[in-house]
Amino acid sequence: MNPKITIIDYGIGNIQSVKKAFNFLGANVSVSEDAGEILASDAVILPGVGSFEAGMRGLKVRGLVDVVKEIGAKNKPMLGICLGAQLMLSEGHEFGIFKGLDIISGKVVHFPDLANKEKIPQIGWNKVYAPGEVFWKGTIFDSIPDNLSDFYFVHSYTLVPDKKDNIFGLTNYGGHKFCSIIRSGNIYGCQFHPEKSGKVGLEIIKNFIKII
Amino acid sequence: MKNIRIIPQLNIKGTNVVKPIHTEALRVVGRPEELAMRYYEDGADELLYLDIVASLYQRNLDFELLKSVAENIFIPITVGGGIRNIHDINNALRAGADKVAVNTYAIRHPEFISEAAKEFGSQCITLYVEAKLQSDGTYEAYTDGGRERSGLNVIEWIRRGIDLGAGEILISSVDRDGTCKGYDLGLIKQITAISSIPVIAHGGAGNLESIEKVIKDGGADAVSASSIFHYGDFNIGNVKDYLSKKSINVRI
Numbered sequence: 001m002n003p004k005i006t007i008i009d010y011g012i013g014n015i016q017s018v019k020k021a022f023n024f025l026g027a028n029v030s031v032s033e034d035a036g037e038i039l040a041s042d043a044v045i046l047p048g049v050g051s052f053e054a055g056m057r058g059l060k061v062r063g064l065v066d067v068v069k070e071i072g073a074k075n076k077p078m079l080g081i082c083l084g085a086q087l088m089l090s091e092g093h094e095f096g097i098f099k100g101l102d103i104i105s106g107k108v109v110h111f112p113d114l115a116n117k118e119k120i121p122q123i124g125w126n127k128v129y130a131p132g133e134v135f136w137k138g139t140i141f142d143s144i145p146d147n148l149s150d151f152y153f154v155h156s157y158t159l160v161p162d163k164k165d166n167i168f169g170l171t172n173y174g175g176h177k178f179c180s181i182i183r184s185g186n187i188y189g190c191q192f193h194p195e196k197s198g199k200v201g202l203e204i205i206k207n208f209i210k211i212i
Numbered sequence: 213m214k215n216i217r218i219i220p221q222l223n224i225k226g227t228n229v230v231k232p233i234h235t236e237a238l239r240v241v242g243r244p245e246e247l248a249m250r251y252y253e254d255g256a257d258e259l260l261y262l263d264i265v266a267s268l269y270q271r272n273l274d275f276e277l278l279k280s281v282a283e284n285i286f287i288p289i290t291v292g293g294g295i296r297n298i299h300d301i302n303n304a305l306r307a308g309a310d311k312v313a314v315n316t317y318a319i320r321h322p323e324f325i326s327e328a329a330k331e332f333g334s335q336c337i338t339l340y341v342e343a344k345l346q347s348d349g350t351y352e353a354y355t356d357g358g359r360e361r362s363g364l365n366v367i368e369w370i371r372r373g374i375d376l377g378a379g380e381i382l383i384s385s386v387d388r389d390g391t392c393k394g395y396d397l398g399l400i401k402q403i404t405a406i407s408s409i410p411v412i413a414h415g416g417a418g419n420l421e422s423i424e425k426v427i428k429d430g431g432a433d434a435v436s437a438s439s440i441f442h443y444g445d446f447n448i449g450n451v452k453d454y455l456s457k458k459s460i461n462v463r464i
Contacts, residue, residue: 016306020308024286049333050332051333119410121335121409123379124214124215124217125215125217126214150215154288154335173214195286196287198252198287
């Protein structure tokens with residue numbers, strides 16, 4: 001049986017391209033804001049583009065904050081993308097300080113001033129590598145060449161997990177090294193967009209479907 | 213150094229990709245689905261999809277066509293042409309766009325930029341500026357595919373657009389578009405000098421050197437071109453190989 005994957009629709013950003021990618025890979029995917037349907041899924045995707053506060057508000061008004069936390073607590077396969085990954089952390093420092101889902105402990109902060117006056121937001125393709133003590137084998141990054149493939153980023157804020165254990169990938173931009181993938185068990189958050197990162201991005205999604 | 217993005221542009225009229233030559237004469241190049249797929253396979257970093265007549269005739273762009281073009285393409289797509297309200301942006305996103313390019317309507321209603329940025333985030337809003345050199349050496353912003361004057365100075369308009377929340381600038385030289393005579397370096401330099409947000413240069417890419425120049429001398433964050441890719445003079449791979457050899461970082 002094809003595992004049931006639900007893309008959580010909390011009214012923010014562009015979920016169409018995420019759905020398109022899962023469809024392309026033959027996944028049994030649907031888009032929903034219904035708590036029951038989300039909880040009954042085998043895996044969930046938390047997408048999103050926009051501000052931290054707007055994202056949390058989108059979840060709150062739909063009564064989904066505790067739903068997503070519960071999925072996190074159960075260690076069900078979950079993939080957060082861009083804002084979705086940021087929301088997994090404890091708090092966001094965008095237009096004020098706002099509480100996040102706190103599935104992984106940490107905060108979301110603005111890029112510092114960058115070398116070469118590199119522009120913020122970072123819009124474009126950049127590499128991702130595994131920190132020294134981390135191995136991607138057996139994870140959704142299994143087949144991804146370390147520090148060789150580029151992924152598509154669009155962001156001004158970055159993930160700062162409290163624990164080193166949750167840093168699963170790093171990226172350099174304008175001389176600043178930041179965490180571009182967070183992980184805790186079956187829960188992954190990517191600052192970049194795998195669904196817009198060409199074939200190598202689809203590879204990550206394919207691997208995610210495999211771990212379900 | 214960051215990667216410079218290489219962005220093929222599809223100018224859409226009806227269901228075809230067309231090539232404007234000084235905005236008036238048009239040549240049919242091919243089907244958008246086929247060209248988009250070819251560019252994706254060739255390693256394009258993004259696609260620009262512009263309906264070049266939607267604004268002029270106050271029409272909406274063909275969202276069904278966009279949907280079929282976007283279906284199997286997994287890179288960002290920026291869509292422009294006749295975007296006039298939040299609903300249009302929603303429709304474009306639902307059809308597979310990741311960003312929208314606004315020009316004509318934003319010039320007439322600048323507050324639309326901030327309204328759209330608030331709703332979808334700045335990263336979603338590309339300010340598309342068509343610049344035409346005036347006899348006094350300044351550039352004026354044009355609308356409706358380089359047909360109508362706006363009376364706005366390009367540099368002032370871009371400053372305003374950034375303040376209003378645009379996330380990226382697509383600057384097109386009306387004088388150079390379709391000529392293959394090289395990018396208007398004077399124009400691009402003036403804009404990259406004042407822009408805090410990424411600048412995509414368009415109009416005039418004719419050979420590999422012109423692309424290298426607009427990056428190295430013009431300071432462009434991304435380059436867009438249509439003719440050179442449409443007619444197979446170079447494919448995206450050729451451009452990226454050349455730029456890498458010239459020590460410009462690109463996604464390979």
